[in-house]
Amino acid sequence: MTDEFNTVSEDELHAYVDGHLSQPERNRIEAWLEKHPARAEEVRQWQAQATALKSHFASYARSDERDRSLLATGRARARTGATSRRHILGRLAAGILIFAAGALTGLYAPATIAPDRPLEIAQGPDTLPRQAQSAFLIYASEVRHPVEVGADERAHLATWLGKRLDYQLRIPDLSALGFSLVGGRLVPVNGKAGAMLMYEDGTGQRLTVLLGRNTDNRETSFRIASQGGVETFYWIDGTIGYAVTGEVPRDLLQRVADECYRQFEGSSAS
Amino acid sequence: MSHGRDGQEGSTGTEPSVPDPFEENVLALMPALRRYSRSLTRSDPDGEDLLQDCVEKVLARRAQWRGVNLRAWAFTIMTNLYRNRHRHWVQHPEVELDDELGLASEADDADPLEKLRLERALDRLSAENRSVLMLVVIEGYRYQDVADMMAIPIGTVMSRLSRARRQLAEAMKDDNVIALRRPK
Numbered sequence: 001m002t003d004e005f006n007t008v009s010e011d012e013l014h015a016y017v018d019g020h021l022s023q024p025e026r027n028r029i030e031a032w033l034e035k036h037p038a039r040a041e042e043v044r045q046w047q048a049q050a051t052a053l054k055s056h057f058a059s060y061a062r063s064d065e066r067d068r069s070l071l072a073t074g075r076a077r078a079r080t081g082a083t084s085r086r087h088i089l090g091r092l093a094a095g096i097l098i099f100a101a102g103a104l105t106g107l108y109a110p111a112t113i114a115p116d117r118p119l120e121i122a123q124g125p126d127t128l129p130r131q132a133q134s135a136f137l138i139y140a141s142e143v144r145h146p147v148e149v150g151a152d153e154r155a156h157l158a159t160w161l162g163k164r165l166d167y168q169l170r171i172p173d174l175s176a177l178g179f180s181l182v183g184g185r186l187v188p189v190n191g192k193a194g195a196m197l198m199y200e201d202g203t204g205q206r207l208t209v210l211l212g213r214n215t216d217n218r219e220t221s222f223r224i225a226s227q228g229g230v231e232t233f234y235w236i237d238g239t240i241g242y243a244v245t246g247e248v249p250r251d252l253l254q255r256v257a258d259e260c261y262r263q264f265e266g267s268s269a270s
Numbered sequence: 271m272s273h274g275r276d277g278q279e280g281s282t283g284t285e286p287s288v289p290d291p292f293e294e295n296v297l298a299l300m301p302a303l304r305r306y307s308r309s310l311t312r313s314d315p316d317g318e319d320l321l322q323d324c325v326e327k328v329l330a331r332r333a334q335w336r337g338v339n340l341r342a343w344a345f346t347i348m349t350n351l352y353r354n355r356h357r358h359w360v361q362h363p364e365v366e367l368d369d370e371l372g373l374a375s376e377a378d379d380a381d382p383l384e385k386l387r388l389e390r391a392l393d394r395l396s397a398e399n400r401s402v403l404m405l406v407v408i409e410g411y412r413y414q415d416v417a418d419m420m421a422i423p424i425g426t427v428m429s430r431l432s433r434a435r436r437q438l439a440e441a442m443k444d445d446n447v448i449a450l451r452r453p454k
Contacts, residue, residue, distance in 0.1 A: 014413075014435075018407070045439045046439070049442075053388075053407050057408055058305070060304050060305040060307075060308040060309075060317070062304070064304070067297055071297060071300075073326070074326040074328070143354075202331065203346040206350075206354060229396075247353060
């Protein structure tokens with residue numbers, strides 16, 4: 001009743017180390033730590049870490065003579081990135097990159113699925129989320145060329161990918177959820193032409209939407225697959241499989257998946 | 271705009287003649303951004319790369335900035351860039367020893383071996399845990415601010431902070447070749 005009553009939570013210990021507490025709260029924690037030497041030792045380690053980290057990186061917090069040129073480069077790149085990345089030469093370079101990355105996906109996806117049972121599994125329903133996650137991991141990391149056709153050519157993107165996929169593609173508008181279209185690219189899905197759309201929020205957080213042909217015409221409910229913090233919501237609707245992937249909270253991703261589902265329903269109906 | 275360089279020292283010649291207030295604010299944030307960038311990355315060149323990408327993104331997205339707390343907004347952008355890039359780095363974990371002990375480390379007088387040991391221990395943290403730790407410990411953000419910046423619940427911030435601290439303590443212990451702890 002004495003000590004149990006006067007207990008201290010893990011969160012309070014962190015707040016104590018980080019200096020977020022008032023003096024009376026600090027006193028209470030200190031009194032408690034005196035009676036709990038193991039936790040006191042841990043807290044001491046955390047404090048030592050904090051001191052070491054602060055001093056280790058302190059010298060980087062400096063102005064540098066390169067700062068202005070860094071800003072100028074950033075400005076120049078931001079400008080070209082926003083407008084003139086659609087030059088022929090840029091296209092060509094992107095095309096080569098896509099080819100290389102596409103080859104990489106092609107090699108990578110089957111190897112992770114089932115090296116010893118290549119035939120049946122390769123068409124199985126769980127290949128979709130894995131391919132979606134590979135595509136996300138490869139393309140969301142791309143700084144310069146995450147997509148093949150940018151959002152400024154949205155209509156062309158829809159027609160082009162739709163034609164390759166043999167499907168009337170309507171590109172979902174996710175602006176209500178804070179995500180705008182970056183663009184899209186053609187990717188192999190189940191060994192056939194598939195489409196990947198990429199979205200980004202105002203802070204650069206990315207999501208991908210993958211669409212691929214599904215050979216065994218059937219339907220599934222919403223499913224989720226998760227690997228190393230990368231979450232995928234996927235579903236199969238007749239001949240098309242859909243997968244929404246991101247490294248975002250699951251409830252947000254689910255709202256994105258719901259929204260995509262709703263808008264894709266619209267495409268097949270029209 | 272194309273107002274040639276009229277004798278500004280070290281200028282690249284591309285700066286507009288009238289200072290842009292937004293860019294001046296970004297410039298003022300540069301030291302803090304440089305520190306955060308380096309605390310996330312494995313080497314000085316990686317740190318400068320991330321900083322450059324972040325500045326580019328901040329300038330490209332200036333229209334999306336809501337006008338409050340430029341610092342937190344820029345930090346969020348850097349955190350997301352780091353998470354995007356980190357997936358890539360996992361495939362290329364090799365870093366030259368010389369890169370790891372950067373120029374800035376020479377400036378202060380801490381034991382270089384001890385510094386290397388700390389960097390090595392930090393490399394074992396996941397991207398998520400590492401950014402939470404740095405935002406809290408080095409950048410001094412409150413837990414709720416970190417939750418808002420990373421778009422995660424505060425409980426997740428706390429569990430990542432806990433994990434980062436324990437993993438770091440564990441890694442420092444494993445690697446404790448030179449014992450510098452005070453005797454009891």
